[in-house]
């Protein structure tokens with residue numbers, strides 16, 4: 001290998017590589033050319049291996065030519081890469097056009113369960129009158145669930161509740177939210193304005209109007225001089241907020257062991273407005289909750305002096321209120337997790 005031969009090989013390589021770069025169809029082809037010519041195992045390297053056979057004085061000259069060839073080939077590839085790159089980018093931009101005016105995919109929105117929604121609405125109304133939400137345990141004891149509410153073990157009122165007992169020590173699933181009254185009285189000093197929403201349990205034969213699991217909201221107010229008039233005024237405001245301003249209401253005598261006197265609170269039938277229809281059993285009225293003045297015995301169990309303080313309590317079924325608001329006929333639907341039903345409340 002002599003100087004002339006090496007120089008000629010280098011120039012030939014430069015011309016071949018440069019024209020290959022110019023005619024390369026895409027940047028991937030350029031990568032191949034770059035590797036084949038300039039890579040570690042490329043042609044340029046292979047030619048330069050012949051330098052060792054040259055006389056020492058010729059080597060710098062070949063090195064300089066080799067360097068020029070490298071620069072020329074790199075420049076040719078670089079230029080071709082820039083041209084092909086922008087062409088490829090233009091092609092991609094055309095192919096992958098995004099139409100920013102296309103409507104987006106709708107986000108599936110959930111909604112609150114109608115029972116939760118109704119319980120919150122109830123709490124919102126009473127919150128305006130200073131009632132604060134408390135929570136009691138779902139597993140209660142016999143003493144708090146019954147005895148402290150003036151329902152002793154042999155009291156006939158226990159027939160009202162078919163209770164789910166958990167053990168022989170008297171632990172049970174609470175049959176109503178009323179034991180929360182006792183817990184609040186033990187926890188707070190008057191004045192008390194408490195709202196106790198929660199899940200209750202009774203041993204029931206389940207049908208359209210009976211469930212073994214249901215929700216109640218209990219209210220309790222205790223202060224000096226609290227009267228039935230306060231109770232009536234508050235419940236009127238509640239009825240108007242839930243069922244429309246001006247909705248007529250009435251008290252009827254009722255019975256609960258833990259209130260005295262006790263009342264049922266009725267609103268004018270929301271279906272027939274008093275014209276008497278099957279929904280109101282042809283009375284023109286619908287009972288939405290029970291209430292009364294807290295029995296002095298219960299106040300005493302709660303550690304509150306009935307000579308000084310008076311109080312009232314009320315309790316309602318959340319399903320009952322939800323039924324009337326949304327015209328739902330069958331209680332079981334609330335517990336069935338049927339999205340066709342639940343989605344209707346969005």
Ligand SMILES: [Zn+2]
Nearest residue numbers: 269272277280
């Ligand atoms: Zn009616």
